[in-house]
Amino acid sequence: MRHEQRSLFGEILDWMLTPLLLLWPISLALTWFVAQDLADKPFDRTLEYNAYALAELLTVQDGLVRFDQAQSASGVLRADESDVVYFQVLAPxxxxxxxxxxLPLPPPDDVPASDQVRLTNAELHGAKLRAAYIWMHLPQIGNAPALVQVAETRNKRSLLATDIIKGVLLPQLFVLPLALLLVWLALTRGIKPLHQLEERIRRRKPGDLSPLDDKAVPIEVAPLVDSVNHLLDRLHESVATQKRFLADAAHQLKTPLAGLRMQADLAQRQGGSADELKQSLQQIGRASVRATHTVNQLLALARAEGGMALMQRQSVDLAQIVTDAVHASVPQALQRHIDLGYDGAPAGSLGAVLRGNATLLSELVRNLLDNALHYTPSSAQAPGVVTARVITDPFGQVLMLQVDNSGPGIAPVERERVFEPFYRALGTQVDGSGLGLSIVREIARQHGAQVQIAALAPGQAEPGVRFTVRFTSGLASVAASPPP
Structure with missing residues (x-):
């Protein structure tokens, strides 16, 4: 299923503008509530003043509360065209x-101990009112409270709140598009380094695998550039491996192919005897065998250097791989009069399981056995000995493969060089490509293992050689679940 390609610019713009557009109506609602509160305050103060003013007009005569100054009250209450003002004076x-x-009465239980104005909302004849009331305590009649109320409709308040909303909304109608434009410009400038990085990559030559400059990009893009640089490094290594493989193949195949051509020319010369023709054909056969072996070893090395990342890893039984390789090498050992055996952990052992590639591990074991069989002096009277074993760890922390062989051994100064491609220890008369141990080390490296060389019997005339491959990774995760 093909996923629709998305724009990073558009996605960031959506995530920035969506909250902005959602917050705008919320801001208007909050502004409305604030505007209502602001509009109430000045008119509430006017109502409080009027209530106090009317309360001052109360008098007590002969023990009776009187309010005889209705005309004065009308003067105190300043009505206007927008609102209707009501008042009420009640005796104790x-x-x-x-x-x-x-006019609705205030709550009966809301009688303050001291003379102070209270504000409340009321309704009269279907009109909503804002009222201020005061219980006026009269000391002449024993501090009995008289009620004075002043109320007005809310038209002026609504008009003022509307004006405040307009004063806030109109600038926002200009600011919001400007904010959108600024966000768009900021994003355009913000992703400009990405376009510059794209241009730098496009201008590169096909063979330029040098790392990208991660200092000239934003911090957020640096991990991506690092990943690309790692990819370029692996690609550079792969290209170098291919070039080295082609150079090695051309170098190693040149000699056997030249020998084949020379022997073919000798076989075709006139006047040659049947014995000479037979000898030339035998040389051609041996040269073709050497060429075939060299090609197989080069292909094995290329496959090992190609990386395990391209090949599937799974749980494999190293003991089973080694025993299979030993059985496959028995005919070659019999032909060379070599005593070949296996005395390690049996196939199916729990501690012999690791995660790896069975094909490459088989190639590793086969090359170790092939190297041991080739370089172990042997005859019918004095047979050589080659032993393979797999040593497990009961704690599942390490797994070792050992291949021992009798013979002259390898000098300590040469133990590191024998892993170099096409290198063969001095003094050996064995015909080989010199790639087997290079393949072994490369496959071991791909599996996180180390290869070590030691003398089997130090100090003796024939010290022998012990190759040890030590696996320390990929064991614990499969130690409890051996393959079927």
Whole structure:
């Protein structure tokens, strides 16, 4: 299933603008509530002043509360065209002294101990009101409280709140598009280094595998550039391996092919005897065998250097691989009069399981056995000995493969050089390509293992050689689940 290609620029823009567009109506709602509060404050103060002013007009005569200054009250209450103002004055007994009789009373339990104005919301004849009331305590009649209320409709408040909203909204109508433009410009400038990186990559020559400059890119892109640089390094290594393989193949095949051509020319010469023709054909056969072996070893080395990342890893039984390789090498050992055996952990042992590639591990074991069989002096009277074994660890921390052979051994100064391609120890008369141990080390490296060489019997005339491959990774994860 093909996924639709997405724009990073568009996705960032969406994630930036979506919250902005969602917050805008929320901001308007909050502004409305703030505007209502701001609009109430000045008018509430006016109501409080009017309530105090009316309360000052109360008088007590002959023990009776009087409010005889209705005209003064009308002057105190400044009505306008927008709102209707109501007032109410009640005696301590509840009798109406002046004002609107239908004006709702405040809560009966809300009688403050001292003379102070309270504010409340009310409704009269279907109109919403804002009211200020005060319980006026009169000391002349034993501090009995008289009620004074002043209320007005909310038209002026709504108009003021609307003006405040307009004053906030109109600038936002200009600021919001400007903010969108600035966000777009900022994103365009922000992703400019990506375009510059793209141009630098496009201008590269096909053979340029040098790392990209990770200092000239933003910090957020640096991990991506590092990953590309790692890829370029692996690609450079792969190209170098291919070039080295081609050079090695051309160098190693040149000699046997030249020998084949020379022997073919000798076989075709006139006047040659049958014995000479037979000898030339035998030389051609041996040269073809050497060429075939060299090609197989070069292909094995190329496969090993190609990397395990391209080949599937799975749980493999190293003991089973070694025993299979030993059985396959028995005919060659019999032909060379060599005593070949295996005395390690049996196939199927729990500790002999590791994660790896069975094909490459088989190639590793086969090359070790082939090297031991080739370089072990042997005859019918004095047979050589080659022994393979797999040593397991009960704790599952290490797994070792050992291949021992009797013979002259390898001098300590040469033990590192024998792993170099095409190198053969001095003094040996064995015909070979010199690639077997290079293949062994490369496959071991791909599996996180180390290859060591030691003398089997130090100090003796024939010290022998012990090759040890030590595996320390890929063991614990499969130690409890051997392959079927």
């Amino acid at each position: 007994s509840g009798a109406l002294l002046a004002g609107e009789a239908d």
